[in-house]
Amino acid sequence: MSVVDLINNTRTTAFSFEVLPPLKGNSIEKVFKTIDRLREYDPKYINITTHRSEIIYKDIEGGLYKRISERTRPGTVAVAAAIQNKYQIPAVPHLICSGFTKSETEYALIDLNFLGIYDLLILRGDKAKHDNKFVPTPEGHEHALDLQHQVNRFNEGYFLDGSKTSLNIPFTYGVAGYPEKHDESPNPESDLNWLREKVKAGAGYVVTQMFFDNSKYFDFVDRCRVAGINVPIIPGIKPINYCNQLTVLPKVFHVDLPEALACELRKCKTDAEACEVGVEWATGQARELKAKGVPSIHFYSMMATESVRRIAHNVY
Numbered sequence: 001m002s003v004v005d006l007i008n009n010t011r012t013t014a015f016s017f018e019v020l021p022p023l024k025g026n027s028i029e030k031v032f033k034t035i036d037r038l039r040e041y042d043p044k045y046i047n048i049t050t051h052r053s054e055i056i057y058k059d060i061e062g063g064l065y066k067r068i069s070e071r072t073r074p075g076t077v078a079v080a081a082a083i084q085n086k087y088q089i090p091a092v093p094h095l096i097c098s099g100f101t102k103s104e105t106e107y108a109l110i111d112l113n114f115l116g117i118y119d120l121l122i123l124r125g126d127k128a129k130h131d132n133k134f135v136p137t138p139e140g141h142e143h144a145l146d147l148q149h150q151v152n153r154f155n156e157g158y159f160l161d162g163s164k165t166s167l168n169i170p171f172t173y174g175v176a177g178y179p180e181k182h183d184e185s186p187n188p189e190s191d192l193n194w195l196r197e198k199v200k201a202g203a204g205y206v207v208t209q210m211f212f213d214n215s216k217y218f219d220f221v222d223r224c225r226v227a228g229i230n231v232p233i234i235p236g237i238k239p240i241n242y243c244n245q246l247t248v249l250p251k252v253f254h255v256d257l258p259e260a261l262a263c264e265l266r267k268c269k270t271d272a273e274a275c276e277v278g279v280e281w282a283t284g285q286a287r288e289l290k291a292k293g294v295p296s297i298h299f300y301s302m303m304a305t306e307s308v309r310r311i312a313h314n315v316y
């Protein structure tokens, strides 16, 4: 069953989380340990993020920079296959525009097809760290929607050069949505219009950016419905686990922290205290979302596996 079907047919609120491929050179064991700790809560699928490579330069002298290394997390496709193989839980690799040419994407689609992975989350991807704004990769795509068109064409049985494929199991996929608006969007209406285009183009569901105030999610769902976006909208929940996330999360992800949460975090003297606040807050969010019957809750578990485990224990 595809993840789209699974989300559409679940009778209780499902649980999913994401893992990051290991930093280049590290073993996959850490990924497995994360899954082992969360498996008892019956995740219905597991997302695997994708990261463009970042080249690190060192300032050597007088404004000269030397390329010293490439920091990246390769292996999304392989990690997805390893997870699906080891745990028999559907893996959802993220397919991104950022840092990838169309041909590289086509190769990834062929690999995924051979590996029996047919669920994707399609995204534009983050900008390069050294750029001020997103710059499309040469021979790549500018928006998630363009990448969807490539996947759709592949699903219809065509490679980029127009030749026919006989890889006939189609991919199904979700896309991202932003209850508090994507930071580059001029206004919420424009952002919602593009989301509607992504759904019209074939997205079977939407996963939201993290939010800390459930009313923003409920309002977003209402606005989506009015705009004619009728697919499931999966809330994304991020447990706070560091004191500095009080300022970092709003800055990096362009989301608001409610005053009640910010106030509790300001009182924290250690990350352990912040973690307690984060677990309590996210548990409250997840309980309410579950009580309102959302089809699934997606947890941003990066560096917060233990918190997600505790929240899942409280809620599921």
Ligand code: FAD
Residues within 6 Å of the ligand: 048, 049, 050, 051, 052, 094, 096, 098, 122, 123, 124, 125, 126, 127, 142, 143, 144, 145, 146, 176, 177, 182, 183, 184, 185, 186, 190, 191, 192, 194, 195, 198, 207, 208, 209, 210, 236
């Ligand atoms: P798009 O849908 O392309 O939208 C980007 C902006 O352009 C928006 O402002 C939108 O309103 C506008 N827009 C959309 N389509 C068009 C169009 N055709 N023409 C003009 N304007 C348009 N990043 C990673 O690098 N790797 C990951 O694994 C990853 N996983 C994520 C998972 C989730 C659930 C979420 C919410 C985000 C994730 N991100 C990831 C971050 C994401 O890539 C960024 O938020 C990125 O800035 C936007 O991605 P998008 O797919 O929403 O882009």
